[in-house]
Amino acid sequence: MDKSSGDTQSLWQLLSPHKPDRKSFVYLGLLVVITTALELVLPLYSSHLIDSIGANGVGTAVVLGLIALVLFTAVFEAVLAWFGGRLGHRISFRLRYSLIGRLLHSQSQSLDQEHSAELSARVVNDSKEVKSVLAEDLTGLLSGLISLVAVITIMFVLDWRLTLVLVTCVLAGFILITPIALMMNNIGKATQAAEANLLKHVTEWLRYGKLVKSHNAGGELHKRSQDLLDECFTQEMRATKVLSLIGPISNLVLMLSMIAILAFSAYWLEQGTMTLGTVTAFLLYLFGLTFPLMAMAMFFSNLNKASGAATRLSEISRLPTEPSEAPLVLENITDLAVKDLCFVRDDKTILNQVNYQFPASGLSIVLGESGSGKSTLLNQFLGFYPETHTSVFINGKTLDEYNLSSVRQSIAWVDQEPKLLHASIRDNLTLGLKQQLTDDEVFNALKSVGLHAWLERINHDLRLMVSEQSHQFSGGEKQRFAIARAILRQAKVLLLDEPTSALDDSNKVELMILLRKLADKMRVIMISHHLDLIEPEDNVIEMAAGEIINSNS
Structure with missing residues (x-):
């Protein structure tokens, strides 16, 4: 097992005791399926609307149906975002509660060499990375996967030739994005360590403020904080450089896909082997694929950051706790x-x-x-x-x-x-x-x-x-x-x-x-x-x- 997969396994092991009940997962799955289905029907309905335009224009019922479909889709997207976020926040709540309890009941000797501010930073900041994946990215991944499979299937039914063009462009994008996303593992760990180190020192300086002032050490410590901030800045810029590549690559894939689809569509339209409605549906699906592809890319990027955080959090979850099984209760002390x-x-x-x-x-x-x-x-x-x-x-x-x-x-x-x-x-x-x-x-x-x-x-x-x-x-x-x-x-x-x-x-x-x-x-x-x-x-x-x-x- 390589290091990255080992870190990811640590993340799932860490979250396993805090996962929601099966009913919550069923509700989440239903919301994802319904929302994705509505998003997939919208381009097909639009294709039907364009192909049905006649000399008398478009029927009122068709337009009202389109408006109703758009509104229903928006409502279900909002409900899905709320429910998925709530699910992630609840897992994060349980995780933090468990970690705080572990620290409070750990054996004193296990914490003798640890700094309290650094441990606090792990519980608060590192768990925030995990929460980001659960509350924001996981729902996007699920709906993105369903959308990707369903869209490609529908496109294949509509026109297999344009589908092959689109799949080729998407695969090229994944090949470019995947190595970049994997780089976030080590960067995430380094960033979290730098922030914890900064918090540890600043907390200590403020706690002993009178000592610092009485020794005229404020200027020296202020300069030292610059080194700590430089390390944080360096690691954050590493993450920014990586993340800044994902958006442009996704846009590049989108533009290339659009150009390829328009070029081939123009040729097949002229030959009479394709309708304008089909081209419209393909373009709508292409734009519809942008969010799932971006969501999946961000999920795997943030997953690597969260896996790095999970490695540090797992160290806390494995701390030995004080014995509590003894049944004898001490009521009085005579000896x-x-x-x-x-x-x-x-x-x-x-x-x-x-x-x-x-x-x-x-x-x-x-x-x-x-x-x-x-x-x-x-x-x-x-x-x-x-x-x-x-x-x-x-x-x-x-x-x-x-x-x-x-x-x-x-x-x-x-x-x-x-x-x-x-x-x-x-x-x-x-x-x-x-x-x-x-x-x-x-x-x-x-x-x-x-x-x-x-x-x-x-x-x-x-x-x-x-x-x-x-x-x-x-x-x-x-x-x-x-x-x-x-x-x-x-x-x-x-x-x-x-x-x-x-x-x-x-x-x-x-x-x-x-x-x-x-x-x-x-x-x-x-x-x-x-x-x-x-x-x-x-x-x-x-x-x-x-x-x-x-x-x-």
Whole structure:
């Protein structure tokens, strides 16, 4: 199998789970047949009208019949375009929904080396190429094929000599257009890759706009964007050059066919072996063939672009997903431990034979220098890495025995720089919650973490949108907000990664008071490398080089 056919096969495999039901295909087929039949009858009716012209002109009934036929044809063409487009858009909708779901449920390690903006570009832009073929070109191909076969058959019945002339011209056009259309495969891939690369960089520059400004890097990055745009422009021009050849070649075939038909018709008319009505029908069919031929040429050209996009989309559809089959639901956490836990990434041992049972009460602080494995250790409890599930124990059972969704419902995670979505305050606080919370419940959670003044500042408006840079927060408010989100989840365990790293001394003290208060109600485990945060009653775990070297519990 050559590369092009392999890519096309990837496209059909990608679309197979999302294809419409048989009834929709039947309706589409009926519309195509009826519309094509009306388009084919029109030239025959016109031929009959011309041949029936007599001394008294044309009958009123014949003219009215022609007008009715033209209107019916236009109506069915509009319905076919709408129905075919709707069918294509529905397939595209299902495909995008499936791909987004795949990304959201993929194993974290599968996405570690991928850029989020590039993945987004694949789902949105690459699927657009697939949608173009389905929503716009597929209907044209079906009607074009039927029209081509039917027109040639009718022409053969009308006059086989002119039919042979026309078929010769059409075949010459296909021979010229087919190699050009096949070139779009590699061009499509290169164009999509260039656009994804551009989107990735621009998204990153805008996300870290303050960093760019503070380092006076705007001019440098602006110049770098020119290189990225040059690559996009180069690939787009390659596609434009190819597509610009298809139209002129089709027109050339049309003109040559018309000249050939007129030349031979003039000769046979003079001999009396052909009527003027037959010539008229042939010319109408010739113009009628222009759209099917163009539609078929565009379909195969865009099919190659879509096949290139499908290759990239198939990579997403094959991403391994997180395990979800375990029936055991975690309702409470009485015991939390790791046994013989090893974790290796890129041939580097990050955790080495770690054994530890976390205390059931109080605040636990994991100490260690950067790179000692602290964050990686806590990440194991959230099930991000399937290969370590059998070394993580909750209530005496391994992590792979539990339904992963119920585990994450019971264990809340607050990152070093808490992540907030570009959504409302309420949506950020209730992220992932199944039950609907009242405003009072949300306000109480925010007040319990000391955000009274912040609530006053935003006028208690839970519909306020959080900006991408979270400008609504200052000091330790972002950490407190993330802790409030954990409280609303009614989590049994709260994990925090360096929550005090970006805070001043005053905010550090306030946050530690809050965490010790929460530790009376739930298991709280935090990462730090500041010894001054430790109180005598805290549980302390010291790590170095991926191992626990000391603990006071």
